[in-house]
Amino acid sequence: MSESISARIALLCSSSVDGRGRSRNSDRYGYTLIEVLVAVSVVGMVIALLLPAVSAARESARRARCVSNLKQIVTALHSYHDFHGSFPAGRFLSHDARYLAFGVPCAGPTDRSYLVSILANIEQEVVYNSVNFEVSIFSNENSTIHSVTAGTFSCPSDPDSMYPRSGDPFKRLPNVDSSQPNWRSLSRTSYAGFLGIHGLWALPDANRDCRVDPVAIAMANGCITDVAPVSFGNITDGLSNTIVVAEKSTTILQELDVPHFPDLREQIGWWFSGQLGDTLLVGSYPPNAHNAVHSPNKDLWTLSASSLHRGGVNVAFADGSIRFISEKIQSSPLEPMFGAPIIDSPPGVWQKLISRNDGEFVTDY
Numbered sequence: 001m002s003e004s005i006s007a008r009i010a011l012l013c014s015s016s017v018d019g020r021g022r023s024r025n026s027d028r029y030g031y032t033l034i035e036v037l038v039a040v041s042v043v044g045m046v047i048a049l050l051l052p053a054v055s056a057a058r059e060s061a062r063r064a065r066c067v068s069n070l071k072q073i074v075t076a077l078h079s080y081h082d083f084h085g086s087f088p089a090g091r092f093l094s095h096d097a098r099y100l101a102f103g104v105p106c107a108g109p110t111d112r113s114y115l116v117s118i119l120a121n122i123e124q125e126v127v128y129n130s131v132n133f134e135v136s137i138f139s140n141e142n143s144t145i146h147s148v149t150a151g152t153f154s155c156p157s158d159p160d161s162m163y164p165r166s167g168d169p170f171k172r173l174p175n176v177d178s179s180q181p182n183w184r185s186l187s188r189t190s191y192a193g194f195l196g197i198h199g200l201w202a203l204p205d206a207n208r209d210c211r212v213d214p215v216a217i218a219m220a221n222g223c224i225t226d227v228a229p230v231s232f233g234n235i236t237d238g239l240s241n242t243i244v245v246a247e248k249s250t251t252i253l254q255e256l257d258v259p260h261f262p263d264l265r266e267q268i269g270w271w272f273s274g275q276l277g278d279t280l281l282v283g284s285y286p287p288n289a290h291n292a293v294h295s296p297n298k299d300l301w302t303l304s305a306s307s308l309h310r311g312g313v314n315v316a317f318a319d320g321s322i323r324f325i326s327e328k329i330q331s332s333p334l335e336p337m338f339g340a341p342i343i344d345s346p347p348g349v350w351q352k353l354i355s356r357n358d359g360e361f362v363t364d365y
Contacts, residue, residue: 066157066314069153071320073153074316074317074318081231088118089226090279091110091226091279092112095108099176106204112133114274116131119150127145127148137272138169138173145272146186149162155249158250158308161249167185168267190249190307191246192245192278192280192281193245194224194282194283195220199303202225222354222356239317242318243354244317246281246314247306268302282304283354285305285331287313288307311327329348329365330348330349332351
């Protein structure tokens with residue numbers, strides 16, 4: 001009995017109590033409230049410091065993937081050129097008799113894009129072989145390719161291009177009952193070819209006996225035109241001085257939706273369509289023109305190069321090189337109220353890089 005009491009007294013003495021009534025030994029196993037708050041604050045500061053770095057690293061990876069996509073596209077264009085002797089046309093006319101205006105063969109609507117032409121060159125032979133070239137690219141017979149999402153055609157920084165969105169391809173066709181919507185999943189692209197500096201319709205004209213307006217022929221000075229396929233020999237400014245393809249973000253269209261075009265996001269950017277605003281650009285607008293001018297004509301800016309990369313866009317030159325072009329590059333001025341190009345204004349550096357045959361050799365930009 002006495003031994004038990006002695007043991008208890010020894011235990012109490014060894015675990016002495018401080019003035020606050022707390023065992024000193026307990027300090028080894030817990031933290032005060034102040035210590036916890038300090039630790040949480042430090043962790044929060046570390047996270048706050050790391051987040052921008054993580055975000056920057058992710059964007060750097062997305063941008064590198066975008067560069068890789070453009071490299072694959074321009075390489076595919078070169079492979080196409082090696083076989084056909086030219087780049088593919090930017091847009092074709094449909095000869096589907098169901099949609100010919102006035103029954104004239106050259107009065108068909110815009111059809112497939114240059115991206116359709118290079119499918120086999122980016123290891124998408126199955127998709128290419130699924131295309132029915134005898135009918136309109138927008139028809140039900142070609143619905144199997146409408147929702148195909150080729151990773152090469154989508155920039156990771158452009159989320160809307162990564163997955164199909166609802167849209168109605170029949171809105172692009174004449175002689176169709178508009179009261180019967182034909183909505184389906186349609187895939188988009190982040191990349192478009194340059195028709196030239198000017199927005200024009202350089203196609204066979206039924207009013208000219210199916211000939212192209214000579215003025216339009218001269219103005220179609222890009223590398224992915226609808227006048228005639230462009231060969232390396234037609235790029236007299238030099239392959240390393242001429243842009244072929246650039247980014248054209250579809251996600252940016254979210255902020256461009258306006259009352260007179262409420263379904264802009266659904267109706268623009270389709271990878272299989274050879275229409276301006278889908279897979280064709282014009283150089284009269286500077287990169288990211290939606291940031292340059294504030295006006296009601298925002299849907300016009302779908303014709304400009306654009307991206308969600310900070311400060312500019314990635315572009316592919318005719319020699320196969322990929323470069324980043326600042327959105328602040330010197331460009332022809334835009335009319336401040338409506339955002340339209342000012343007629344007869346001299347070309348800027350941006351326009352000179354897009355024209356394949358203006359005799360201007362730009363080295364400093």
